[in-house]
Amino acid sequence: MNLPLLPTISTFFIVLSAVLVAIGWNLIRRRNIEAHKKVMLAAGAAALTFFIIYMSRTIFVGNTAFGGPDEYKLIYTIFLIFHICLATTGGIMGLITIWLGLKNRLEKHRKFGPITSVIWFFTAITGVVVYLLLYVIYEGGHTTSVFKAILGG
Numbered sequence: 500m501n502l503p504l505l506p507t508i509s510t511f512f513i514v515l516s517a518v519l520v521a522i523g524w525n526l527i528r529r530r531n532i533e534a535h536k537k538v539m540l541a542a543g544a545a546a547l548t549f550f551i552i553y554m555s556r557t558i559f560v561g562n563t564a565f566g567g568p569d570e571y572k573l574i575y576t577i578f579l580i581f582h583i584c585l586a587t588t589g590g591i592m593g594l595i596t597i598w599l600g601l602k603n604r605l606e607k608h609r610k611f612g613p614i615t616s617v618i619w620f621f622t623a624i625t626g627v628v629v630y631l632l633l634y635v636i637y638e639g640g641h642t643t644s645v646f647k648a649i650l651g652g
């Protein structure tokens with residue numbers, strides 16, 4: 500199997516980020532505030548790493564089209580949009596949750612924390628499914644970047 504380098508690395512970082520959020524949640528359940536803070540900030544750094552790799556690839560290399568059977572294209576696209584919505588919501592809520600934590604606004608942080616965490620878990624799970632559908636179960640289709648599209652590539 501010939502796995503593409505950048506998508507494999509970026510998918511690894513979303514999964515790492517979700518695992519760190521799970522560990523961070525567990526730490527706060529045991530009242531370990533300092534460790535909770537460190538692990539959650541590490542989860543944020545892993546998510547940021549994913550985002551930087553993903554955006555660079557989208558701009559410079561391009562997005563890959565679904566290479567599976569035509570009759571699955573619609574369901575794949577709906578699933579992909581669902582994943583993108585989860586990722587966007589999770590990313591924005593993650594920033595708010597970190598900010599509330601750092602500012603010690605704990606009443607709100609406690610309300611946001613569990614919701615953000617669960618959204619982030621689903622973001623990672625659906626992200627892995629998109630990766631599997633795009634590169635592992637089926638061969639990836641063609642790849643076109645913003646630049647290549649403008650230059651007619």
Ligand code: HEM
Binds near residue numbers: 593600
């Ligand atoms: C990085 C800065 C962060 C700091 C300083 C911080 C700090 C805290 C503190 C002090 C509590 C205990 C609140 C209390 O018992 O009154 C807490 C709870 C919690 N935090 Fe964070 N946190 C941070 C980031 C995050 C992030 C990014 C998430 C999720 C993605 C998160 C999820 C949670 C959860 C689930 C709880 C438990 C809520 C509950 O009591 O059920 N935290 N945090």
